[in-house]
Amino acid sequence: MSAAPETSATGLIEASFRGRLGPFALNADFITPAAGVTVLFGPSGCGKTTLLRCIAGLERLPGRLVVEGEVWQDEARFLPAHQRPVGYVFQEASLLAHLSVRRNLLFGFRRTKDEQRIDLDQVVGLLGLEPLLERGVARLSGGERQRVAIGRALLSQPRLLLMDEPLASLDRARKAEVLPYLERLNSDLAIPILYVTHDLAEAARLGDRQIALNEGQTGPVIDSRDGAGDAGLGARLAEVGPDRLFEDLCAGGAPPELAQLTLAALLAGLPPWRAPDQRA
Amino acid sequence: MTARRALLGGLITGLALLAAPGCAPAAGTRIAVAANFTEPAQEIAARFEAATGHRAVLSFGASGQFFAQIANGAPFDVFLSADAERPIRAETAGLSVPGTRFTYATGRLALWSRTPGLVDARGAVLAQGGFDKLAIADPKTAPYGLAAVETLRRLGLFERLSPRFVTGASITQAYQFTDTGAAELGFVALSQVVRHDRGSRWIVPASHHSPIAQQAVLLKSGAGNPAARAFVAFLKGPEAKAIIRRYGYEAP
Amino acid sequence: MGEVIWLTVKLAGVTTILLLILATPLAWWLARSQAWWKEIIGAVVALPIVLPPTVLGFYLLLALGPDSPLMAPFQAIGIRTLAFTFEGLVIGSIIYSLPFAVQPIRNAFQAIGERPFEVAATLRASPMDAFFSVALPLARPGFLVAAILTFAHTIGEFGVVLMIGGGIPGETEVLSIEIYQLVEALEWNKAHQLAALLLVFAFAVMLSLLLIERRTGRLRP
Numbered sequence: 001m002s003a004a005p006e007t008s009a010t011g012l013i014e015a016s017f018r019g020r021l022g023p024f025a026l027n028a029d030f031i032t033p034a035a036g037v038t039v040l041f042g043p044s045g046c047g048k049t050t051l052l053r054c055i056a057g058l059e060r061l062p063g064r065l066v067v068e069g070e071v072w073q074d075e076a077r078f079l080p081a082h083q084r085p086v087g088y089v090f091q092e093a094s095l096l097a098h099l100s101v102r103r104n105l106l107f108g109f110r111r112t113k114d115e116q117r118i119d120l121d122q123v124v125g126l127l128g129l130e131p132l133l134e135r136g137v138a139r140l141s142g143g144e145r146q147r148v149a150i151g152r153a154l155l156s157q158p159r160l161l162l163m164d165e166p167l168a169s170l171d172r173a174r175k176a177e178v179l180p181y182l183e184r185l186n187s188d189l190a191i192p193i194l195y196v197t198h199d200l201a202e203a204a205r206l207g208d209r210q211i212a213l214n215e216g217q218t219g220p221v222i223d224s225r226d227g228a229g230d231a232g233l234g235a236r237l238a239e240v241g242p243d244r245l246f247e248d249l250c251a252g253g254a255p256p257e258l259a260q261l262t263l264a265a266l267l268a269g270l271p272p273w274r275a276p277d278q279r280a
Numbered sequence: 281m282t283a284r285r286a287l288l289g290g291l292i293t294g295l296a297l298l299a300a301p302g303c304a305p306a307a308g309t310r311i312a313v314a315a316n317f318t319e320p321a322q323e324i325a326a327r328f329e330a331a332t333g334h335r336a337v338l339s340f341g342a343s344g345q346f347f348a349q350i351a352n353g354a355p356f357d358v359f360l361s362a363d364a365e366r367p368i369r370a371e372t373a374g375l376s377v378p379g380t381r382f383t384y385a386t387g388r389l390a391l392w393s394r395t396p397g398l399v400d401a402r403g404a405v406l407a408q409g410g411f412d413k414l415a416i417a418d419p420k421t422a423p424y425g426l427a428a429v430e431t432l433r434r435l436g437l438f439e440r441l442s443p444r445f446v447t448g449a450s451i452t453q454a455y456q457f458t459d460t461g462a463a464e465l466g467f468v469a470l471s472q473v474v475r476h477d478r479g480s481r482w483i484v485p486a487s488h489h490s491p492i493a494q495q496a497v498l499l500k501s502g503a504g505n506p507a508a509r510a511f512v513a514f515l516k517g518p519e520a521k522a523i524i525r526r527y528g529y530e531a532p
Numbered sequence: 533m534g535e536v537i538w539l540t541v542k543l544a545g546v547t548t549i550l551l552l553i554l555a556t557p558l559a560w561w562l563a564r565s566q567a568w569w570k571e572i573i574g575a576v577v578a579l580p581i582v583l584p585p586t587v588l589g590f591y592l593l594l595a596l597g598p599d600s601p602l603m604a605p606f607q608a609i610g611i612r613t614l615a616f617t618f619e620g621l622v623i624g625s626i627i628y629s630l631p632f633a634v635q636p637i638r639n640a641f642q643a644i645g646e647r648p649f650e651v652a653a654t655l656r657a658s659p660m661d662a663f664f665s666v667a668l669p670l671a672r673p674g675f676l677v678a679a680i681l682t683f684a685h686t687i688g689e690f691g692v693v694l695m696i697g698g699g700i701p702g703e704t705e706v707l708s709i710e711i712y713q714l715v716e717a718l719e720w721n722k723a724h725q726l727a728a729l730l731l732v733f734a735f736a737v738m739l740s741l742l743l744i745e746r747r748t749g750r751l752r753p
Contacts, residue, residue, distance in 0.1 A: 058650050081653035082661075088654035094647050098669040107665075108655030156655050344716035369718065412612055418699065421716035446616045446698030449712065456590070457698065462597040462615040 011035065013160065013192065017054050017063035024050045026061055026216040032209055034068050034160070034192040038221070039207035041197050042261060047216035048196040049091075052162050055194065056088050057081035067160055085114065087153030087191075089163040093145035095137040101148055102133045108156025116157055118189065123151040126188060127181050143174035147181060154189070161185075161193045167202065182206060204268040212261035219254055219262040237266055308335035309507040310355060312346040314362030316424075316451050316469055317385065317494065320527040321360065327523070328514045334507035342450055344421055350375055350499060357502025358511055360384065360494070362451075363423040367495040376497035384515050385529035387492035388470035389427045389484040392458055399465065399480040406437050406465075414444045415457035415466030424451040427489035428467035434488050474528030486530075494529075533710075533726070540707040543618070544686040547625040548633075551682050552675065554626065555633035560667070562634065563641035578631045585628065585691025592624045593696050616698035621706075624692045632681040640674020641667060673748040677741060684737040688730065 016029040024047045032038045040048050053059040057072070058081050065073040072079045087108070095104050105120060124130050127147045132140065140148065146166055153161060166182070167175045183206065186193065197203050203210050212219035222233050237245050242263055249259035313321045318340050325336040339346075343362045350356055350370065359376070361367050364383070370376045391406070393399045398411070405411070417425035425447070432438040446462075448454035451469050458466030473481055496515065502508030514520055521531035562574050580588055595602055596614040603613065614620035644667060652662035668675075690708040697704035699713070707726060714723035 056654055058653065081650070082656050082658050086654060088651075090647070090651070092647075094651050096648055096651065096666060096670075098666075098672075107652070107657075111656035111661070113656075152655065162654075342716065344718065347718070348715060365718075413616060413698070415698070418713060418716070420713060446700065448698070449694055449709075449716070453694070456593065456695075457615075460593050460597045461599055462593055462613050462696075463698075 011068055012066070013038075013068075013194070014064070014066045015051075015055060017051065017061045017065075019061035019063070021050055021059055021061060024216060026050055026054070028054075028063075028213070028216065028218045030211050030218050030221060032194075032211070032221050035190075036208035037186050037193045037195050037206050038209045038211065039195045039197060039203040040211050040213055040218075041200065041203040041265065042213035044198050046213045048198075048213050049164055050216075051213065051218075052088075052164050052194065052196050055160075056086050056162055057084050058088075085112075085157065085159040087156050087158030087161045089146075089150050089153050089161070089166045091165045092169050093142075093149040095140075095145055095148055095152075097137060099137070100133075101129065101135050101137060101140070104137060104148055105129070105133075105152050105155055108152060112157045114157050114159075118154055118157060120155065123154050126154075126184060127151045141174070142170050143177040146170060146174075146178055150178075150181070150185070154185075154191070158191060161191050163193060163195045165197050167199075168197070179205075200264060200268045203265060210265040212258055212265055214255065214258040214261055217255065217258055219249070219258050220252075222262065222266050233262075233266055237263075242267065308337055309357040309502060309505055309511055310337045310339065311358045311360060311511065312350065312354070312356040313338050313340050313360045314343045314346075314494065315340045316362050316387075316471065317360055320385075320471075320523050320529070323523050324515065324520045327519055328511055331514065331519070332507075332510050334510055336507070336511055355501055356499055357505050357508035358496060359499055360496045360515075362494055364493045364495045367497045370497050370499070374500075376499050377503045380498035380512065381495055382516065383493045383532050384496045384520075385494045385524045385531055386486075387424060387427075387494060387529055388486065389424060389431065389489060389492065390468055390470045390473055391465060391482040391484060392455075392468045392473050392479060393465050393481075394459060394461055394479040395464065396478075396480050399482050401482060403435075403482040403484065405482075406432070406435060406441065411464040412444065413446050413457075413463035413465070414441055415446050415448060415454045415463035415468075417451040417454045417467070418447050418449055421449070422451050423492045423494075424454070424467065424469055427484075427492050430489035431467070431484050469528070471528035533722075535702055536705060536707055536710045537729075539618075539702060539705065540687055543621055543625060543706060544683045546622055547629060547686045548679050548682045550622065551626050551629055551633045552637075552679060555630065555637055555678065556675075559634045559637035560641055560663070563638045577634050580628050581631050585689070586695055588628060589624065589692040589695025592620075592627070592692060596620050596623065596696060615696045616700060616704060618703050620696055621693060621704055624696050625686045625689055628689055628692045629682045629685045632685050633678040636674045636677040636681065637671060638674075640671035640677075643674075644670045673744055676744055680737055680741055680744075684734065687733065 011034045012031055013034050014031045017026045019026060026047050028047070028051050040051060042048055050059060054061050054063065055065060057079060060078060063073060071077055072084055096107065099107065105123065109116070109120065124133065127150060129147060129151055132144055132148065137145065137148070150166065167178060170178060186206065195206060208223070210222045220233060233245070236248070246259050246263055249262060250256060254262065311321070321338055325338055328334065328336055339356070343366050346356070346359060346361070347366045347369065350359060351373065359367065359370060367376070367381050371378065371381055391399055391403050399405050416428040419425035419429045429438060432441055446457055448457055451472070454466050455468045455472045457463040458468060470483060496512070498508060498512050524531040558577065562570055593615055594600060597603065598607070598613055606614065614623065648666050648670060649662050652666045657665060688708060690712065693704065693706055693709055694712070697706070697709060699705045699709060707730065711723050711726045711730070714720070714726070
């Protein structure tokens with residue numbers, strides 16, 4: 001188990017949840033650096049959203065969650081959602097209909113007690129929101145709404161940004177509109193992001209790391225930048241090839257679907273100079 | 281379309297069949313009765329049916345409402361009002377058969393409290409005080425209310441006591457106010473308290489107020505109905521009068 | 533006549549304000565609670581819709597009267613009964629109009645759904661904060677409808693006032709009672725005038741309700 005070199009022992013997000021919520025049974029367990037973008041990906045209905053909601057404190061399942069050394073949940077403690085310094089971007093923008101764009105953006109900003117590192121101007125510039133500020137939210141396009149939602153989450157000064165398929169409800173053109181903003185987010189702001197998607201290409205393009213999720217179960221962390229995931233999976237793939245790695249993953253306790261998914265992400269996310277000849 | 285029409289036709293027939301027994305039975309008559317006369321009217325109607333074989337269908341309600349309904353074509357044959365004014369109006373408006381108006385009962389007023397001993401045998405409590413609210417029926421609409429006001433004026437207490445009035449829309453309500461204790465005292469109809477001896481009472485002398493004449497008329501729609509005429513005759517007879525007296529009224 | 537109208541409007545106004553304050557937490561609880569027995573409370577709240585007003589009024593007469601255990605604390609400070617008082621009418625009107633205030637507000641709260649509250653929570657708003665900054669403004673059309681219905685329903689209230697009012701001028705003699713008495717006293721002309729006034733008022737109320745409905749219907753995505 002190795003963390004990225006720049007993170008200290010406390011610069012980690014450690015999560016484990018077990019239990020059932022309605023149709024979703026969760027058996028999730030991962031440790032990932034509190035830096036860059038970690039993508040949780042898997043088919044729809046695999047429990048990604050449930051996992052993200054548990055991390056935000058919107059759902060409660062037995063488990064443990066420690067973010068940069070701070071316990072948000074364990075046997076004795078459950079920090080309610082409004083006391084967790086997270087930003088949450090829902091699949092649908094979910095803007096507050098009774099407020100203008102500006103007041104939506106400032107809703108969380110006005111309620112933060114921490115030091116305000118990100119201000120309105122910065123977010124407006126980053127997400128290109130200047131022309132929208134005084135509008136009512138009913139008069140925004142889908143892409144504009146989602147950009148406002150992202151800006152709103154950022155302005156609440158999150159120490160962890162949770163994004164639940166923020167592009168899924170957008171058509172291809174809107175997706176292309178928002179995607180560059182997301183990439184800038186990653187490069188401009190030092191906020192760790194947990195990003196949920198079912199789209200492997202998106203996972204590869206945006207993620208520094210990927211975690212596959214299938215039927216509520218998490219796979220090992222894949223680190224696509226330096227091959228230093230949970231089990232040095234990138235290096236291992238280059239060394240033994242996908243078939244052997246698949247067997248290894250299964251032998252390590254992963255169900256076949258999960259192993260397959262992990263492998264697919266590994267292949268999709270690998271920098272070209274590491275791509276193996278064989279295909280899975 | 282035709283199916284719908286058939287359905288509609290069936291419905292109308294059904295409704296007509298349903299309505300038929302209710303409206304003007306073959307040897308029957310519909311009587312509008314002032315609510316305060318409910319019990320004696322029921323007893324009289326039962327005796328009437330036994331004696332004549334006619335059926336009397338009674339409706340009970342406020343006299344003013346009945347008058348408004350009769351003026352607008354309600355199918356009543358006889359109207360037993362709680363006062364004289366409405367039958368007089370019915371007469372002048374041509375709603376009734378001329379010459380059929382008569383007083384079937386004269387009400388007596390009582391000052392009543394559910395508290396034993398509060399009301400003395402001469403009504404001196406009115407002058408002495410010791411109560412907060414005095415219930416009366418609305419003097420503008422109910423003869424018992426008017427009689428109560430006349431009594432108080434005669435006793436010289438009206439000005440003093442009128443701030444303590446709580447006014448019921450009818451004499452029934454004045455009794456309710458008093459019976460629940462919401463008002464400690466009330467001017468009620470003797471007929472309301474004659475059947476029990478709870479609380480304390482003063483039967484106001486008839487000389488203290490103008491007579492509370494409850495009058496009846498035979499309405500136009502009952503003119504040709506033998507059952508209606510028979511009911512009016514029965515109401516004037518000795519058997520009915522005995523019943524009326526038993527309920528705390530005077531019968532002329 | 534002016535006194536009667538003023539008293540009626542005052543009764544409706546006071547009832548509306550107090551009822552909105554009272555109905556809001558009740559509607560909130562009915563909209564959000566998971567308790568299995570909440571619909572029992574919901575049914576109790578809705579009872580005045582089906583109970584004949586005179587029946588309700590009769591029970592209120594008993595409840596506000598000297599025998600009522602509810603009146604014991606008042607009797608300790610020298611108030612024998614609340615029947616025949618303006619305050620008594622306000623209590624009666626509040627109970628009588630309760631469902632007309634609770635139901636629209638409850639519906640409005642329910643229509644908001646879970647999401648805006650989740651959004652507010654992830655933006656550091658405590659539940660209480662979210663109630664004031666999200667729930668109340670989003671439920672505004674419901675409050676408007678509740679206020680209009682309560683006000684109108686109280687203006688048109690008759691049976692309850694008839695039973696517990698006692699027709700005291702300036703204290704409990706309201707418009708509908710006045711009309712009834714005028715009809716009973718055969719003063720139909722005056723009754724017609726007041727009834728026409730009520731009719732115009734009722735029309736204005738229904739029209740404004742429909743307009744609100746249309747507007748909020750259009751605003752909703």
